[in-house]
Amino acid sequence: MPEGRPSVAPATPVAAGGPALLLIAHGSRDPRHAATVAALVEEVRALRPGLEVATAYLDHCAPRIAQVVSRLASAVAVPLLLNRAFHAKHDIPAALRAAGGDLPVADVLGPSPLLLDALDRRLAEAGPDLASPAVRARTGVVLAAAGSSDPAADAATRAVAAEWRRTRGWAAVEVAYASAGGPRVPDAVAALRAVPAVSRVAVAPYLLAPGRLPDRIAEAAADADLLADVLGPAPELAALLLQRYDAARTGARPAPALTA
Template sequence: MSAPDRPLLLIAHGSRDPRHAATVAGVVEQVRALRPGLEVATAYLDHCAPRIPQVAGRLPAAVAVPLLLNRAFHAKHDIPAALRAAGADLPVADVLGPARPRVADAAPATGPLPVPSPLLLAALDRRLAGAGLAVGSPTVRARTGVVLAAAGSSDPAADAATRAVAAEWRRTRGWAGIEVAYASAGGPRVPAAAAELRAAGARRVAVAPYLLAPGLLPDRIADAAAEAEADVLAEVLGAAPEIARLVLRRYLGACREAVAAPALSASA
């Protein structure tokens, strides 16, 4: 089976909130529209069906793509463990957000921050524009501070990756400022981040959830944005076209790696 013909197994976290599975289905629909003929299957880590063992075993030639923004515990441990338990030795693509080389997972986050894909930044732009912010105006951007509101993680590499998104988004768009806030774990919350932006001179404050699907944490971010009296609240990234394109980019990259690995082994 050639690399582009390998099935794509999209692995999502899962949630009791039905909006989560509906969003994943929307991403799958977008991926299929972008690449007609590609077999795309979905599996979940928790809460939703089908689970990884139910799907991975019948797709031995698939490439798994985590529908995750950060390479934290779910990507480093849960997904590999679930695939091993299913007896599936599948190539696993990188997460959608920026990530350091996987060989350094056990090392502290050091050196330059990883760079996010322009597709990820474009998806964030899209959601702010959909909420009514004139993101195409340099003047509006220069007066607007953005709270990039993530789920939060105890993994320092995940925190570094989120900060990398904030840094690159500000550098390339010229926002008045960007502060990272979290809906769980440690770190600042949305109201504190919004206050920092206003104190630094931002005329307006927009809250951009750095999350893929609706659920408990996005709802918590929305409540915090209301508490902070944010001027704009974007939707989650969801089934944005850029997210589907990023999924395909990760899939194709993992396909290339899978083809190259046997050749490297043979030449060793």
């Protein structure tokens, strides 16, 4: 189980006046979203003192991308997104072009073993006995994602679920979606109840911040035994943002994150 703050390889040192990390979040009308992003930024700063970190939003929240890009001498844009779907492929590049920002853009967060560590962390907070391999071997988990109209994004989520089960010892992992197509959380919970090896079912939101979809998942998880919190300002997430920033800043090609 992850404990404390994960270490991050220093990579190429950030010189004074080097590029800022421009964190681009989706935004939400729910004030918990911006509060979570702000807490995550503080985690990033704690891991990399001296690095300038700025935040911009695609929608609903301020400041917007154009407002922030105009005041940065140089920056690397890092999307706060789990999958490479419409926002990553279209919205963020379009917003950066409209802002006149010719910035390097980092890869999205998923997939990565650090995300699995963050999921483990949130489940351990909901059920401390999940540190036991024997307990995990009897626990089925619903990986509850937002869902996407992009088949590649949903395939990436299924790969995360498969790798999570393979590497962390869960009895079974089912994917469910809060929107778009695919199984819903109650369907996934019922499917896990039918697995002979499963004696307990947990729901783990594969979402970054509180809001409408996480609330929908929580309501739908009424028949589960455990419900984890969203990933939020997990230190593993902060470490992953810095990994993506470093790779984009240096032009490094990251190694494949998952084998599933």
